[in-house]
Structures are given as C-alpha cells and as structure tokens.
Amino acid sequence: MRCLRCNCPLEPGHKSVALYIFAQTVGIKPRQKSAAQRISFCPQCAVSLAMGPPPEGALNMVAWDLIRDLVGSDPALNQAAWETLSGVLGLLPATGTDPDSGSQPAGYFEF
Numbered sequence: 001m002r003c004l005r006c007n008c009p010l011e012p013g014h015k016s017v018a019l020y021i022f023a024q025t026v027g028i029k030p031r032q033k034s035a036a037q038r039i040s041f042c043p044q045c046a047v048s049l050a051m052g053p054p055p056e057g058a059l060n061m062v063a064w065d066l067i068r069d070l071v072g073s074d075p076a077l078n079q080a081a082w083e084t085l086s087g088v089l090g091l092l093p094a095t096g097t098d099p100d101s102g103s104q105p106a107g108y109f110e111f
C-alpha cells in the first residue's frame with residue numbers, strides 16, 4: 001500500500017488515512033454492488049490536502065471534505081504528521097555542528 005499523493009510506502013501498522021470507495025446501483029434490479037477499493041494517504045499528505053485549496057471534480061471534492069472532517073475534528077492526525085516531519089528533521093545534521101568536520105568551513109555541502 002502506498003500513499004496516493006506522494007507514493008511513499010505505507011507498511012501495515014503505519015499511521016495513515018484510508019478512504020474506501022464502492023459503487024452500488026440504486027433503483028435497479030438486481031441491485032449490484034462493486035468491490036470496495038481502498039485509497040490511502042500518509043498523515044502529512046492528509047493534513048496538507050485538508051489545509052490546501054479545494055480540488056477540482058465532484059468526487060475529489062467529496063474525498064477532500066471527508067479528510068478535512070478527520071483533520072479538523074481531532075489533533076491526533078496532525079500530531080502524527082508532525083511526528084513524522086520532526087523525525088525527518090531530526091535525521092538532518094545541523095550545519096557546522098558535526099564534531100568531525102569542525103575544522104572545515106560550514107555553509108556548503110561536499111559530495
């Protein structure tokens with residue numbers, strides 16, 4: 001399973017937002033029902049989508065409303081996005097603070 005927006009892998013047990021979609025006939029006999037499809041977003045993309053402008057298309061609009069409902073009703077999802085983001089930032093070395101490169105000038109990257 002991958003995030004539909006950024007394509008990052010979403011392992012089982014990882015925090016994510018899942019949307020399930022299925023189609024069903026109404027007023028037609030026999031009633032038909034499609035299999036359900038699952039769409040997943042990582043927490044950062046869910047929060048980013050919810051904070052962003054409304055998308056185009058009626059179906060996208062419905063999904064956007066649902067995600068906004070989740071993001072807006074409880075800070076847990078924002079917290080999950082924040083934790084992932086701060087985890088990424090924590091992996092980046094601060095410029096000029098690496099003790100092994102103390103004698104080297106800071107401010108540029110060496111490849």
Ligand SMILES: [Zn+2]
Nearest residue numbers: 003006042045
């Ligand atoms: Zn994502």
